[in-house]
Amino acid sequence: MVGEEVGVIRVVLPAHLRTLAQVDGxxxxxxxxxxxxxAVLDALEARYPTLKGTIRDRATGKRRGFxxxxxxxEDLSHDPPDAPLPPEVVDGKEPFFVxxxxxxx
Amino acid sequence: MAGVRVLVGTRKGAFxxxxxxxxxxxxxxxxxxxxWELYHLKGSPVAPDRIWASQSTSWFGQLIQRSDDxxxxxEPVGNEFTYEGVPGTHQxxxxxxxxxxxxxxxxxxxxxxxxxxxxxxxxxxxxFHSADGGASWQELPGLREHGSGPAWQPGAGGMCLHTIxxxxxxxxxxxxxxxxxxxxxxxxxxxxxxxINRGLQSEGIPDPDAEVGxxxxxxxxxxxxxDVLFMQKHWDVMRSDDxxESWREVSGNLPTDFGFPIxxxxxxxxxxxxxxxxxxxxxxxxxxxxxxxxxxxxxxEWEALTEGLPQANCYVNVLRDAMAVDGLDPCGVYFGTTGGxxxxxxxxxxxxxxxxxxxxAVLSVEVQTLA
Numbered sequence: 001m002v003g004e005e006v007g008v009i010r011v012v013l014p015a016h017l018r019t020l021a022q023v024d025g026x027x028x029x030x031x032x033x034x035x036x037x038x039a040v041l042d043a044l045e046a047r048y049p050t051l052k053g054t055i056r057d058r059a060t061g062k063r064r065g066f067x068x069x070x071x072x073x074e075d076l077s078h079d080p081p082d083a084p085l086p087p088e089v090v091d092g093k094e095p096f097f098v099x100x101x102x103x104x105x
Numbered sequence: 106m107a108g109v110r111v112l113v114g115t116r117k118g119a120f121x122x123x124x125x126x127x128x129x130x131x132x133x134x135x136x137x138x139x140x141w142e143l144y145h146l147k148g149s150p151v152a153p154d155r156i157w158a159s160q161s162t163s164w165f166g167q168l169i170q171r172s173d174d175x176x177x178x179x180e181p182v183g184n185e186f187t188y189e190g191v192p193g194t195h196q197x198x199x200x201x202x203x204x205x206x207x208x209x210x211x212x213x214x215x216x217x218x219x220x221x222x223x224x225x226x227x228x229x230x231x232x233f234h235s236a237d238g239g240a241s242w243q244e245l246p247g248l249r250e251h252g253s254g255p256a257w258q259p260g261a262g263g264m265c266l267h268t269i270x271x272x273x274x275x276x277x278x279x280x281x282x283x284x285x286x287x288x289x290x291x292x293x294x295x296x297x298x299x300x301i302n303r304g305l306q307s308e309g310i311p312d313p314d315a316e317v318g319x320x321x322x323x324x325x326x327x328x329x330x331x332d333v334l335f336m337q338k339h340w341d342v343m344r345s346d347d348x349x350e351s352w353r354e355v356s357g358n359l360p361t362d363f364g365f366p367i368x369x370x371x372x373x374x375x376x377x378x379x380x381x382x383x384x385x386x387x388x389x390x391x392x393x394x395x396x397x398x399x400x401x402x403x404x405x406e407w408e409a410l411t412e413g414l415p416q417a418n419c420y421v422n423v424l425r426d427a428m429a430v431d432g433l434d435p436c437g438v439y440f441g442t443t444g445g446x447x448x449x450x451x452x453x454x455x456x457x458x459x460x461x462x463x464x465x466a467v468l469s470v471e472v473q474t475l476a
Binding site for chain 2: 014016017052066101
């Protein structure tokens with residue numbers, strides 16, 4: 001099963017978080033086990049600890065209100081964090097987008 | 106030669122302004138953390154090149170940055186602010202119980218003696234401490250667990266702990282202030298706290314002289330006289346001569362006693378500064394004139410300081426953490442506005458000049474006096 005192997009997941013971060021993590025362009029992550037939003041974010045935070053608390057609330061572990069998750073032209077923000085991500089993301093054909101909501105100044 | 110470093114937090118980043126002891130020619134460095142809100146930056150009194158910054162946005166939450174080279178480079182440190190135990194509820198704007206939720210760090214107060222020790226005042230109101238330079242933070246829960254906690258309410262800006270004062274003569278003594286709960290004092294190193302609001306009168310609350318519920322905007326102290334506290338309340342400028350046990354109003358001849366910051370001259374413990382604001386519904390100076398008011402008598406008698414400040418068509422605000430003094434002689438006084446100006450006076454307020462005019466809205470101003 002593809003989901004049980006180590007896959008390379010492409011993640012696109014918003015500009016502020018790229019600056020914070022000191023990365024340019026996409027981030028490529030190896031994710032162990034099932035590729036879910038939670039697993040991708042776990043791997044992202046393990047690689048870049050400075051991102052802890054910026055995407056998911058420190059206290060609750062939930063997605064911050066003004067952060068959205070997109071992939072394959074779908075909004076995955078309201079999917080359960082342990083739901084499998086689309087195969088195109090798992091295969092590395094499509095990136096997983098972390099997006100700062102369009103709101104305010 | 107002695108110099109000063111002014112740390113400016115704005116709605117869209119941090120700026121570091123430096124000058125020599127004359128305080129005439131300024132270098133402006135920034136923005137650091139462009140696009141983020143910087144509620145406060147402050148340096149360690151014992152290791153001045155160590156500076157902490159509170160960086161946040163509604164999008165990506167709270168970060169704490171630390172510099173060990175005077176603000177040239179920065180590194181994120183710990184940003185986990187977890188309330189001790191089950192935090193319970195405070196009152197919401199409509200009077201209903203509302204769970205305590207961390208929103209942001211309003212104020213950072215480094216220890217007077219230990220460069221690794223720093224306090225943080227947060228929204229929803231609580232006091233945190235780090236003993237490892239900011240790598241980890243622990244709540245000092247005695248304050249939030251003071252029996253009055255369920256009755257605390259947020260001010261318009263949120264229920265924030267915005268003022269932390271350390272008594273330089275007694276490390277166990279701390280003062281804090283919370284909008285809109287009031288002022289509190291600990292005499293045992295933050296284990297237990299007592300409200301110190303006797304004498305405050307707030308007509309916007311059901312019981313005008315209640316133990317808690319007062320919208321204290323700022324407290325200031327001169328280090329040589331830690332029993333004397335000065336307070337800018339929502340309305341009223343107040344003074345205590347007994348460590349907050351009792352307060353009396355010293356608004357005197359101010360054109361309005363609403364305002365946010367209050368500060369004390371570095372060398373004259375009875376010389377204090379405020380910036381009167383028209384009202385709680387009109388957050389700008391009366392008559393469009395930006396005036397700092399100085400009292401050389403510890404309150405009651407005030408003089409307007411206007412030289413170099415706009416005296417027509419000025420409608421900016423000066424927020425509670427946006428005024429500071431340096432330790433040079435003559436004492437320098439600094440403040441920032443919501444219009445993005447940072448004004449400096451190198452002669453204790455007699456004359457003013459802008460260091461910068463067009464920053465984002467200024468949230469905080471601190472000054473370091475460098476040897």
